[in-house]
Amino acid sequence: MAKKVAGLLSCVTVLALVVFSPQAGGQQKAPATRAAVSGPKAAAKPPAVSYAERFAAICAACHGANGRAADPLVPVLAGQTSLYAITQLFLFREGRRSNPAMTAVGKTLTDDDMRGFSDYIGTLPAVAPPAPAAPPDAARMAKGRALAEQHKCVFCHGADLAGGQQVPRIAGQHEDYLRDTLRGFHSGARPGYTQAMVSAVSQIPEADLDTLAYYVARFPAGK
Amino acid sequence: MKQVRSLAVLAAICGFGLSALAQQPPAEEPGWAKGRPKANDSAMKMAPVPAFPIPTSADKLPTPKFKLPPGFKVETWATGVLDARGLRQGPDGNILVSSLFVANKVYAIPEKGEHKAKVIIDKMPFATGIEYHKGSLFLATNEKIYRWDNVDGKLDNLGEPKVIYDKLPGGGDHSWKFLRIHDEKLYYEVGAPCNICDPGQWAKIYRMNLDGTGLETIASGVRNTVGFDFDPKTGDLWFTDNGRDWFSEELPNDELNHVTKPGQQHFGYPYCHQGTIPDPEFGWGKSCDEFQKPAALLGPHAGSLGLVFYRGKMFPAKYQGAMFIARHGPWNRTKKYADVSVAWPDGKGGARVEPFMTGFVQDNQYLGRPVDFLVLRDGSMLVSDDHNGAIYRISYGK
Numbered sequence: 011m012a013k014k015v016a017g018l019l020s021c022v023t024v025l026a027l028v029v030f031s032p033q034a035g036g037q038q039k040a041p042a043t044r045a046a047v048s049g050p051k052a053a054a055k056p057p058a059v060s061y062a063e064r065f066a067a068i069c070a071a072c073h074g075a076n077g078r079a080a081d082p083l084v085p086v087l088a089g090q091t092s093l094y095a096i097t098q099l100f101l102f103r104e105g106r107r108s109n110p111a112m113t114a115v116g117k118t119l120t121d122d123d124m125r126g127f128s129d130y131i132g133t134l135p136a137v138a139p140p141a142p143a144a145p146p147d148a149a150r151m152a153k154g155r156a157l158a159e160q161h162k163c164v165f166c167h168g169a170d171l172a173g174g175q176q177v178p179r180i181a182g183q184h185e186d187y188l189r190d191t192l193r194g195f196h197s198g199a200r201p202g203y204t205q206a207m208v209s210a211v212s213q214i215p216e217a218d219l220d221t222l223a224y225y226v227a228r229f230p231a232g233k
Numbered sequence: 234m235k236q237v238r239s240l241a242v243l244a245a246i247c248g249f250g251l252s253a254l255a256q257q258p259p260a261e262e263p264g265w266a267k268g269r270p271k272a273n274d275s276a277m278k279m280a281p282v283p284a285f286p287i288p289t290s291a292d293k294l295p296t297p298k299f300k301l302p303p304g305f306k307v308e309t310w311a312t313g314v315l316d317a318r319g320l321r322q323g324p325d326g327n328i329l330v331s332s333l334f335v336a337n338k339v340y341a342i343p344e345k346g347e348h349k350a351k352v353i354i355d356k357m358p359f360a361t362g363i364e365y366h367k368g369s370l371f372l373a374t375n376e377k378i379y380r381w382d383n384v385d386g387k388l389d390n391l392g393e394p395k396v397i398y399d400k401l402p403g404g405g406d407h408s409w410k411f412l413r414i415h416d417e418k419l420y421y422e423v424g425a426p427c428n429i430c431d432p433g434q435w436a437k438i439y440r441m442n443l444d445g446t447g448l449e450t451i452a453s454g455v456r457n458t459v460g461f462d463f464d465p466k467t468g469d470l471w472f473t474d475n476g477r478d479w480f481s482e483e484l485p486n487d488e489l490n491h492v493t494k495p496g497q498q499h500f501g502y503p504y505c506h507q508g509t510i511p512d513p514e515f516g517w518g519k520s521c522d523e524f525q526k527p528a529a530l531l532g533p534h535a536g537s538l539g540l541v542f543y544r545g546k547m548f549p550a551k552y553q554g555a556m557f558i559a560r561h562g563p564w565n566r567t568k569k570y571a572d573v574s575v576a577w578p579d580g581k582g583g584a585r586v587e588p589f590m591t592g593f594v595q596d597n598q599y600l601g602r603p604v605d606f607l608v609l610r611d612g613s614m615l616v617s618d619d620h621n622g623a624i625y626r627i628s629y630g631k
Contacts, residue, residue, distance in 0.1 A: 093285075100286035100335075121287045165266065175282050204283050204334060205405040209263065 061126035069127070072111065077134040082186035089136025089172070089179045096128035097176055097203035106201045136172070139182045139227070146228045154225020157218050163226075166206060171229050176203060185227035192219040264406035264427035268479040268514075276479065281564055284335045288313045288622025295600035296625060299592040304549070307590065310615055310626035311348040314340055317617040317624055319411065319539075320607035323365045324385040328607060329353075330617065330624070331363040331372075333409055339363060339372060341388045342624070344609070353388050362410025362421060366443070373421055375408035376401050378445065397445030402426065402435060407457040411539075415463045419443055420470070424457030428478045429503055429512065432456075436502050438472065438492075452492050454499040454524060460540035460605070464578065466554060469493060471528070471578075473537035473558060476506055482566050485510050487537040488527035489558065489576060489584055498525040529576060529584040534563030536571070539605030539617075547612025548629050551577075557589065557614065559603035569594050573603050573616060590616070590627065 066075060069087075073079050077088030087095070101107035102116030103124070119127070158164065158171075163180075167173055171181035180188065194200025195207045196219060202208055211219060270276050291312045299307045311317075316336035323329040327341040330350065339354035354360055354372065362373030370381040370391065378401070379394035402408065407424025414420070418440040425432040438452040438461070451470065461472035470492040476485040485506035492498060501508065501524035503515040508526035511519060531537045539559040543552050555577050562571030573590035593601045602620035609615060613628040 093282075097283075097286055104337075121290075124287055165263075203286070204281075206263065209405065 061123075061130040065127060065130050068115065076137055077131065078137040078139075082184045083190065084184070085187050086137070086179075086183050087131050088134045089182075090131055090134070091173060091175060091178075092128045092132030093176045094173065094178045095131040096124050099124045099128060101201060101203060108199075136179065136182070142228065147224075150221060150224055151228065154221045157214075157222050158225060161210065161214060161222075163210075163222070171226060180226050181229040183227060185223050188223035188226055189220050192223055264404075264430070265478070267427045268429040268477065270479060275567070276565070284316055284333075284619050286315070286335055288315050289620075294621055294623055295592060295595075298595070298600060299590055299625070301590050301627065305590075305627060305629050307625050307627050309623060311342050311350060311624040313622060314342070314350045314617075314624060315622045316619050317622055318361055318604050318619050319363050320605045320615055320617050320624070321363050321365050322607060322609075323370070323388065324368070325388065327388060328615065328624075329363050329365060329370070331361050333359065333361050333619065336360075348624075351389070353391060359409050362412040364412040364414050364419070366414045369443070371412055371414070371419065371443075373401070373410035373412055375405070375410070376403040378410075378419070378421070380443070380445075397443075398441065409459070411459050411461065413461060413463070414443070415470075416468075417443060420451065420461065422455060422458045422461075422472075424455070425502060429514070431515070432503065438470070449496060451495045452490070452498055452500060454502045454504070455490075456502040458490075459538045460559065462540050462542045462556070464554075465542055465544055470495070471540060471542075471556060471584075473531065473540050474500065474502075474527075475535075475537060476533070477503070477512070478534065478565055480506070480510075480513075481533075482568075483533050486527075486530035486533055487535040487560075489529040489531055489537070489540075489556075489586065490525070491528040491578070491582060491584070493582070499523075500525050500527075528578070528582060529586050531558065531574070531586065532560065532570070534566040536561035536563055536602075538603070541606040541608060541614075543608060543614070545608045545612030545614070548614075554578075556584070557606050558586070559605060559616070561602045561604060562593065562599060569597050569599060571599060571602050 072081065072084050073087050078086045098107065099116060099119060102109065102112045103119055105113065163171065166177045167180055171179065173179040191200055192211055193216060195202065195211045196214065196216065265281055291309060294309055294312065296307060296309045301307060314330055316332035317330050318333045319331035321329045323341055326344045328344060330340040330342060332338050337356055337358050337360055338352050339360050340350040341353045342348050342350045357374060359375040360372060364371040368383050368385050370384045372379045376399065377396050378398040380397045381391045381394045384391060402423060404426055406426045410421050412419060412421050420438065420440045422438045423435045425436040436453065436455050437450050438455055438458060439448060440451050441448045455474055456477060457475045458472040461470055463470055472490050474488040474490055476487045488507060490500055501521065503512055504519040505511055505516060505521040505524050507530055509521055511521060537558055538561045541557050543555050543557060552575065555575050558574045558576055560572050560574055562569055571593035572588045574586050575589040576584045576586040578584050593599060593603065599620055601618045604617045604619050607615045613626050616625045616627065618625065
């Protein structure tokens with residue numbers, strides 16, 4: 011736990027340095043990096059800043075250069091849609107979703123930044139989780155699969171739990187992050203962009219939410 | 234393998250294969266998904282997509298692409314109004330703008346100058362139903378109706394409101410509000426808490442005194458109206474009603490309805506749709522002849538929202554006394570469409586409808602989505618667009 015807190019603090023420190031430094035995330039971008047920004051909006055008009063580079067400078071310290079960091083409480087961004095990403099940046103900027111590091115970042119974002127970062131995140135391919143040290147508990151996986159069917163997770167997240175549009179990819183997300191998120195929706199502490207998750211999990215006991223997190227984090231790819 | 238998984242999921246949904254979980258009832262599906270054909274992959278992929286959280290910048294708005302009848306002109310009137318929904322005339326030369334799922338705000342926009350929106354109410358989910366009347370501001374969320382008194386000159390600092398009504402059902406399905414004040418009564422609706430279900434005591438239009446007392450039912454069997462107004466000639470209430478989903482791509486139509494006997498008419502939901510189609514589940518044992526027929530049909534899944542009678546003098550005579558209707562466009566129909574339509578009462582209980590402002594859809598994608606109207610004192614008309622967070626102004630002549 012102490013390690014997690016230290017990790018979070020170091021992230022915040024890096025963020026503070028990067029976000030509030032006038033040199034960082036700035037305007038002076040090498041033309042070569044512009045090509046790294048794709049997405050329909052960026053293509054229509056060459057951006058003044060490269061969000062690939064800004065992502066590397068600001069976001070990668072916590073989220074990883076490829077969008078999948080090892081920290082179990084930092085969500086995986088690899089494989090998320092642009093629309094999901096922008097809804098969450100919006101909630102941070104509005105002060106509805108709470109997280110010290112992201113609230114600090116959110117306050118600095120212009121509308122163009124929100125589009126730029128989320129379009130860039132939308133280009134990050136999904137990254138499979140590292141192979142587990144021990145095989146998953148078969149009974150717990152079976153219970154998790156039954157719960158996912160019972161509570162209709164696939165209705166919105168898709169049969170492969172890969173999400174789409176405003177719905178996040180949850181397959182392979184960190185278990186700790188999933189568990190905290192589900193519990194947050196359950197208690198009301200975590201707001202959604204829509205009411206979908208709050209109403210979906212309001213009647214599910216916490217123990218079952220934890221089982222769902224276990225299962226979804228280890229969701230077998232390709233099945 | 235995917236198919237096997239899907240079948241397993243379907244079996245679970247249908248109530249088979251749940252023996253391991255028999256101690257818990259299956260979760261309720263979301264209200265909007267009730268009645269969705271579960272064996273159809275196209276339908277199963279459709280879910281409501283919320284509005285984008287960033288307003289469209291002025292140079293990217295579809296304003297130059299809109300088409301209107303000869304002599305009419307449309308211009309961008311305000312931008313940067315995230316999630317712009319309801320429009321009402323406010324005090325001190327301000328236009329009031331409400332929001333729905335995204336912004337949680339009410340804005341005031343000065344009619345003079347640059348039309349820059351100021352937030353006057355914030356962090357209020359479902360801040361959608363608004364009215365202003367004789368110095369008082371009314372706001373109806375999905376849960377409560379609030380009233381701020383003596384707001385003239387102090388929109389910047391409204392203070393604490395009175396809660397004049399707190400018995401709205403809340404929730405997320407058809408729970409947002411549209412308000413009108415007519416003859417010192419406040420009119421609002423409570424939609425069905427689902428796509429198709431027995432709505433219990435809801436699916437009605439109501440009115441109350443301006444202090445929240447004296448609740449009366451004005452119309453029943455109304456699935457979800459998000460737009461109504463009173464004919465200035467007759468005083469009769471006309472309203473749009475959104476038809477049920479998942480029946481088919483092409484049916485049923487949204488309805489334009491005309492209340493001729495307040496409190497005594499039932500407009501069909503959930504038993505009969507568009508006046509002619511008995512519901513395949515709830516219609517048994519009923520006949521569409523038992524219910525009030527619509528005055529006109531407004532298209533399948535049209536998302537018929539705001540309705541206003543044009544009381545101005547700027548538009549040509551044929552539009553004076555006509556109704557403008559915002560067709561926001563379908564979210565769950567393969568082929569998209571959206572427009573501002575105009576309707577004329579035919580004097581025999583029906584109405585004639587035709588498109589007025591088009592150009593909201595290109596390559597089956599929304600460029601904009603109209604929501605509500607406000608006729609300004611000079612006779613020009615504002616149209617809100619929640620897709621772009623923008624407001625347009627339609628004028629005629631010079």
